[in-house]
Amino acid sequence: MIAILLTIVTAATPLLLAAIGELVVERSGVLNLGVEGMMVVGAVAAFAVALSTGNPWLGVLAGAGAGAALSLVFAALAVGLATNQVATGLALTLFGIGVAGLVGEGFVGVPGVKLPPLSVPGLSDLPIIGPLIFAQDPLTLLSLALTAGVSVFLFRTRAGLRLRAVGDAPAAAQAIGLNVIGIRVAAVIFGGVCAGLAGAHLTLVYTSQWIEEITAGRGWIALALVVFASWRPGRVILGAYLFGAVTIAQFHAQALGVAVPSQLLSALPYLATILVLVLIAANRRATMVNTPAALGKPFVPDR
């Protein structure tokens, strides 16, 4: 049982990391569709740096840095120059996949460096929770801590209130003296760091290997998770773990000999995403309450 839960946690962590970052970005009114691109760049940077220095921690930093660097490009264009956010985000994904493929060419199939699991005295020995969270890789713990932190930040702090104000009514926010552009850029960079960490998790924890497009659409799933969670951090955890469970369940079902076509099982996570999105779209009132009102709308400050 623990073994199954463990694989679910591993599958969910990169989704959670990327989704919680994107949630903050979208709460500030910016829609960054470049998650997949930032994630894959983070993955290759983390792998390359960890392999060449032998230190997986430097790899984690490099992953976060690479994600942030790519998000800066997006921030400069979509926030700074007020370009169309959807088009810019899509371009960022294509760009990221291309760059990562180019940089990573020499690293394909090379055994990498693995991030060692945590060992917290006392906590790691707790029943169930211990092996699931405190004896896992540090990024798993970080993903949960980040989610809790984001929840507190958004709804319990003044800075979080400002960020949400910028996402709901940027003109009004500017009128009361908030730096809309500055806050949005900061949010986008946070999203980049998180996506980069998610990528680092893929190549330093999930499999210590690099292949082109290792993200395999996880960035897009993270984007869907933000909608699934209706922009509430707590629900992102729920969504990510549910999705991780569906991903892993197919393998367990097969190994148990459940007579369901494996092709259908392989498609299950994606079908689940579509289903959830449809269900959410059907309940418009509940979603509207939490949707950042200015989501995806470029903002040009009056001077």
Place this chain on the structure above:
Amino acid sequence: MKRILLGAALALGLGLSPAAAQDPVRACFVYVGPVGDFGWSYQHDQGRLQVEAELGDQVETAFLESVKEGADAERAIERFARSGCDIIFTTSFGYMDATNKVAARFPDVKFEHATGYKREHPNVSTYNSKFYQGRYIIGQIAAAMSDTGTAGYIASFPIPEVIRGINAFMLGAQSVDPDFALKIVWVNSWFDPAREADAAKALIGQGVDMLTQHTDSAAPMQVAAEEGIKAFGQASDQIAFGPETQLTSIIDDWGPYYVARVKAVIDGTWSQSDKWDGLLEGNVAMAPYTNMPEELAAKAQEVEEAIRTGAFEPFTGPINKQDGTPWLAEGEVATEGALLGLNFYVEGVDGQIPN
């Protein structure tokens, strides 16, 4: 202007054609995975390098890696045919129809398709290796080494090649432990380290203590090493990924075949053929038997020798089909045709073949 250019190109082309006889033969390779997969595609590329090393100036090679099966494959093969390749090796089962389609349009180019069975045009040959010979041996080792009596098998696609491997593995295992159980997980991909690792973790979580695969990455070996169970390498010697984990590996060696076929093009003696070689011809080799007791390694060596010399054939009766109906009678050996089209499990394998 365009017409002038075209004319010039034609003149140039015509002017060059008499010299073509001395030009190096262009041998082109299409791979389904990256050459760095340290598995299937890597081994094909080793074969290509051997062609370069042995035939020197007489040959020029080129390759395309990570070509997806399907429409992409047809484009890639056609591009090669157009760009002046004399012989094209298409090295994945899923390239079968694409290869034959392109071959119809380029009758002067020779096509060699690995692991397929369609030769619709005289310029298409097929070639394969009897990997199942190795799978019988690793099945025996798995049954002898396992404490839980259960092995995990990560499978790619339900094609005869893969099903033959599963059956051979099971026959080998049953020859040691008649009650040996096998858990099979299909990942619907040849090369996807993340999915292969997920499948490996799920299998280990369900109590298998031996892991084997018919997918191309070394990710399952890495997972097995982390979890402290034993595993078998795939396509190449993967000992670097699990120095204390790998028991042996079925190694593909395409070099001799590639050299012979390219040489045939150079000499003008190439003709359509269908080759299915194994341990005897050196197409299939076993990595050193490691991480196991010496007696077991010696026994594996013996079986390997018996298969090589033809003294023993893994698919020898009595063998029943999965549902218990007889397939091969006592002493009856499966024909190559029956093996090439194998689409059912033998008795003792649980589960259904996805279709």
